[in-house]
Amino acid sequence: MSNRLTATALQCLDIGPIDLVVEGGQCLAVVGPSGSGKSLILRMIADLIPHQGECSLDGVLANAMPSPQWRKHVRYVSSEPGWWATTVAEHFADLATLVRCTTSLGLPTDLGSAAPERLSTGERQRVALLRAIEQRPQVLLLDEPTSALDTAGTLLVEALVRDLMASGMAIILVSHNPEQVARLASATLSLGQRP
Template identity: 50%
Template sequence: MESLRRDRFGPFDLALAPGEACAVTGPSGAGKSVLLRMIADLDPSEGRVSLDGIDRDAIAAPLWRRCVTYLAAEPGWWAETVAGHFSADAPQRLAGERAALRLPPEVFGWPVARLSTGERQRLALLRALAGGPRVLLLDEPTASLDPDSVRGAEAVIAARRAAGLIVVLVSHDPAQVARLTTRRLAVAGGRPA
């Protein structure tokens, strides 16, 4: 991305290669989540954002968001069952990652209302990965998880990175940032710090 900005926010310049991970760090309210939402084309912005040399503005927004997927700190759920959020082949295709996230095979048949906060967070990560994104924008993806679940989520993210996934991570956990990322972009007051 080049000169990504909006009123009183930015500009930000960042280029990431396949398999690279960048942590966006800074205090609460600094604008980290807004930056992720701007990259995903969920919040208005100016500047150039591209993937493989193709500008975001040249692609329909739904297609862009399949390639550049944003996982919110509090993900939304629109269907009554877990299965309603996944394609029919997802349970089999994602079995290894589901197991690494410490979710039982029957989870796809559960009603969303039954899920704990941690189960929702792990399933939201699985849902984000199900579409095969090229870039994953993660906003506090393990904030509600116990240590074993954090290890599982980090292992899944690391494996996808090894396969070429680009990750941009917002996390207030310095140890997690050190484990998962290779670069940092500090943000303060809506600007690079």
């Protein structure tokens, strides 16, 4: 599989129509002022909100499969992730995966027993990223994944994103950090202020 994501004429409310293509191994950055619709674009691609237009992955249309199946391949990571269980470990199919990856993101190895609400915002962002990649999606939609991190934490997340791209994953990144965009993105989609 090439992990090629294509979106055609995506539109929701007053956002769009948007056309975009991102290939496996590449990162497309979506940039623009707050309120310009960057997060809405990711949610449309993930089929999380009603919208017009089409998305396809390696030529297979999103509407040709149930939405949960699409989201296994095209995974959205919110800047404010949600939690549904009492411990971090319960959000993972394999606790060993979590433990193996925590140090690469500067997280403590005993994180599994922690309650999500006891973690800092930056820790929750990093754990949500690990949760999203555990099942190896083909496309990762990152909505400001380092907004709560310091420089060291940001660089660790970016190193992981580069590793994912090297493995063939396609990335769409929303970021307000122009240096981050310059470090990661091979292409940029710029949005203007909404009317």
